[in-house]
Amino acid sequence: MRARYGVPLGIAAAGAAGLLYSAGFEARSFRLRRVTVPVLPPGIRPLRVLQVSDIHMVSGQRKKQRWLRSLAGLRPDFVINTGDNLSDPEGVPEVMDALGPLMEFPGAYVFGSNDYYGPTLRNPARYLFEKTQGRHGLNGNAPAVDVAHNPWEELRDGFDAAGWLNLTNVRGSLKIDGFEIELTGLDDPHVKRDRYARVAGGPSDAADLSLGIVHAPYLRALDAFSADGYPLILAGHTHGGQLCIPFYGALVTNCDLDTDRVKGLSTYTEAESGRTSYLHVSAGCGTSRYTPVRFACPPEATLLTLTGRGPASA
Numbered sequence: 001m002r003a004r005y006g007v008p009l010g011i012a013a014a015g016a017a018g019l020l021y022s023a024g025f026e027a028r029s030f031r032l033r034r035v036t037v038p039v040l041p042p043g044i045r046p047l048r049v050l051q052v053s054d055i056h057m058v059s060g061q062r063k064k065q066r067w068l069r070s071l072a073g074l075r076p077d078f079v080i081n082t083g084d085n086l087s088d089p090e091g092v093p094e095v096m097d098a099l100g101p102l103m104e105f106p107g108a109y110v111f112g113s114n115d116y117y118g119p120t121l122r123n124p125a126r127y128l129f130e131k132t133q134g135r136h137g138l139n140g141n142a143p144a145v146d147v148a149h150n151p152w153e154e155l156r157d158g159f160d161a162a163g164w165l166n167l168t169n170v171r172g173s174l175k176i177d178g179f180e181i182e183l184t185g186l187d188d189p190h191v192k193r194d195r196y197a198r199v200a201g202g203p204s205d206a207a208d209l210s211l212g213i214v215h216a217p218y219l220r221a222l223d224a225f226s227a228d229g230y231p232l233i234l235a236g237h238t239h240g241g242q243l244c245i246p247f248y249g250a251l252v253t254n255c256d257l258d259t260d261r262v263k264g265l266s267t268y269t270e271a272e273s274g275r276t277s278y279l280h281v282s283a284g285c286g287t288s289r290y291t292p293v294r295f296a297c298p299p300e301a302t303l304l305t306l307t308g309r310g311p312a313s314a
Helices: 002-024 062-074 092-099 125-133 152-161 219-227
Strands: 031-040 047-052 078-081 107-109 171-176 179-185 209-213 232-235 264-269 276-281 300-308
Touching: 031 264, 031 276, 047 062, 062 092, 062 300, 092 152, 219 232, 219 264, 219 276
Parallel strands: 031 300, 047 078, 078 107, 179 209, 209 232, 232 276
Antiparallel strands: 047 300, 171 179, 264 276
16 A cells, blocks of 8 residues: 555645645745835935735735735835725625725835736736746736626725825826925736836926835836836735745736746846846735635735935945
8 A cells, every 4th residue: 555555645645734825824824024224315314115015815815914004004105005905795894994004104105916806816827828928917818708897996095095006007296305206116927917108207397205106117117117117016916936946936916927036136227228127026915816825925015115316326
């Protein structure tokens, strides 16, 4: 029996243990990432920006709600929400409750595809197959049909009522202690809702800092922001790869961004202009309701401390 069944049973047991860990522990092991980004003009005090992304709220996720509410204790200068708040059409009240304390701070948001459309059951192996085919989202794939629609209008109305800026293919600005923060946002490239032509032109000379905001970090969006001279771009969508290999990293990004930049802070250079921007991609704090697992990629939010540029880049 040992010769015939020992190894398969061992593999099955290891797989079951991994599934229990990734669903029962890691997917609920919320973390705060802290990074420092030198993008402010000299002489401006540091600004603290809290980025939340990919909440994918499902009704009943009390621990996630409590954790999100606790982030208000960080007292950020402003909050950026980079989309995919929902994974359940009934989850809007719980998103609003979880983010309620954060909405007392200045903020802005863009939406992701899961704010607009309900998730569907998919074989995770399809992400690897689509990567090899160069197909991501609606870029090369057939448009989705017969999909459920999420009540994104309720989210929009709630965020707007709290004073958060809607950056759906528009520009906006926040004034923080007399500093002018310009925010330029795109709707989600993953479902081809981005319209960069509406916001093109680059940062305003009157702004102390300009940020590019987008849910899915597709290269066309990053190229446009970087070529226009935005010093920092914030995005989400990738879930950090969600199911990663220890000591190796992510296998997919669910877009055309390379896996080296699947989460955290990196730099991005647009080839034609040679301009370089900082890029921060949040691994997010949720998962699709149909794949509620994470492995070697815990859920997160990020507190970015923006500081003055050094002499070489001032």
